Amino acid sequence: MSADKSIAIVRDKKNPDRLLMMMLAARGGYISGEEISRKFGVSRSAIWKQVNHLREMGYEMESSTRLGYRIFKSPDLLFPEEIWSKAELSFLGDRIYYYSTIGSTNSEAKRLAQEGASHGTLIIAEEQTRGKGRMGRVWTSPRGTGIWVSIVLKPQIMPSEAPKLTMLTAVAVTEAITEKIGISAGIKWPNDVLIDGKKVCGILTEMSAETDVVNYVVIGTGINVNNDIFPDEIKDTAISLKIAAGNAVDRIQILAGFLERLEYHYKTAMARGFEPVLNEWRKLCCNLGKPVEIVTRDGSFTGIAEDIDEQGALIVKKTDGKFERVLSGDVSLKYRR
Numbered sequence: 001m002s003a004d005k006s007i008a009i010v011r012d013k014k015n016p017d018r019l020l021m022m023m024l025a026a027r028g029g030y031i032s033g034e035e036i037s038r039k040f041g042v043s044r045s046a047i048w049k050q051v052n053h054l055r056e057m058g059y060e061m062e063s064s065t066r067l068g069y070r071i072f073k074s075p076d077l078l079f080p081e082e083i084w085s086k087a088e089l090s091f092l093g094d095r096i097y098y099y100s101t102i103g104s105t106n107s108e109a110k111r112l113a114q115e116g117a118s119h120g121t122l123i124i125a126e127e128q129t130r131g132k133g134r135m136g137r138v139w140t141s142p143r144g145t146g147i148w149v150s151i152v153l154k155p156q157i158m159p160s161e162a163p164k165l166t167m168l169t170a171v172a173v174t175e176a177i178t179e180k181i182g183i184s185a186g187i188k189w190p191n192d193v194l195i196d197g198k199k200v201c202g203i204l205t206e207m208s209a210e211t212d213v214v215n216y217v218v219i220g221t222g223i224n225v226n227n228d229i230f231p232d233e234i235k236d237t238a239i240s241l242k243i244a245a246g247n248a249v250d251r252i253q254i255l256a257g258f259l260e261r262l263e264y265h266y267k268t269a270m271a272r273g274f275e276p277v278l279n280e281w282r283k284l285c286c287n288l289g290k291p292v293e294i295v296t297r298d299g300s301f302t303g304i305a306e307d308i309d310e311q312g313a314l315i316v317k318k319t320d321g322k323f324e325r326v327l328s329g330d331v332s333l334k335y336r337r
């Protein structure tokens with residue numbers, strides 16, 4: 001395997017690249033050749049081969065006859081072992097599909113889910129060539145700049161509850177941003193994460209379901225982390241964490257934080273219902289109590305975004321005083337002044 005464009009890795013947490021896990025756990029410190037030999041029961045020359053393999057992956061390794069080996073620079077790639085070594089997770093990411101380039105992680109996740117991929121499987125890419133956004137839009141996903149990840153979940157919920165998983169995901173992203181880089185982010189209904197009124201993250205949830213059973217849900221999350229520029233169509237409405245923070249941001253740190261928050265809220269929701277996370281969502285939402293314009297396929301209307309109901313639908317008090325319940329499906333929300 002080399003750090004070129006064609007890498008595709010499938011890894012199970014129970015069967016990782018053990019040398020890489022060990023080197024990452026040392027956090028830049030040396031591990032002696034003797035210790036590696038002892039732990040893995042392999043010869044010095046076998047270690048040398050594995051170290052060279054890490055070099056091919058893009059890790060800059062120092063080797064010293066006296067001290068052993070150490071990683072002195074990591075390649076800023078979202079390898080499965082990087083995730084496992086930085087995130088405390090109990091089921092999310094037990095299996096990870098890592099791609100250097102892919103059309104869309106959501107499309108790949110659906111294909112894998114159809115073939116039986118298990119609950120919690122992650123599909124991650126450094127670059128998407130056909131990234132999908134909501135309402136048939138394109139999601140710009142340049143190489144190595146953002147987090148383009150899809151998560152396969154098999155929740156025991158009614159299909160009508162799936163939008164709440166998207167809202168849960170928005171809460172997890174927002175919390176991870178604040179926790180890891182101390183920048184305050186907010187949520188625009190139903191699930192855009194904004195910084196300074198500009199979009200830093202979008203979520204596309206796709207589902208396969210019968211009348212009252214969810215077969216699987218794919219939650220696709222795109223976080224703009226180190227993007228410097230955006231295409232003309234979105235340059236006034238999009239932002240990256242790098243632009244917001246004024247310096248490059250560690251993608252692994254954000255991804256690890258996001259997955260930890262997601263797993264926490266997911267487990268809570270499955271045990272106690274969605275109310276706790278919907279309350280967090282309400283606190284983080286920047287629309288509630290504000291004037292909005294709802295744009296549907298058949299036209300638009302304006303009003304005040306009053307609240308969300310227990311299904312996650314937005315309750316809008318229209319200018320004529322009547323209340324409208326808006327489902328997230330194919331609508332977009334615009335701010336009104």
Ligand code: BTN
Pocket residue numbers: 103104105106107128130131132133134135137139141147148149150192201202203204220221222223
């Ligand atoms: C939106 O329009 O706001 C949703 C954007 C979702 C983008 C993510 S990136 C990972 C996953 N794969 C895709 O093709 N789309 C989602």
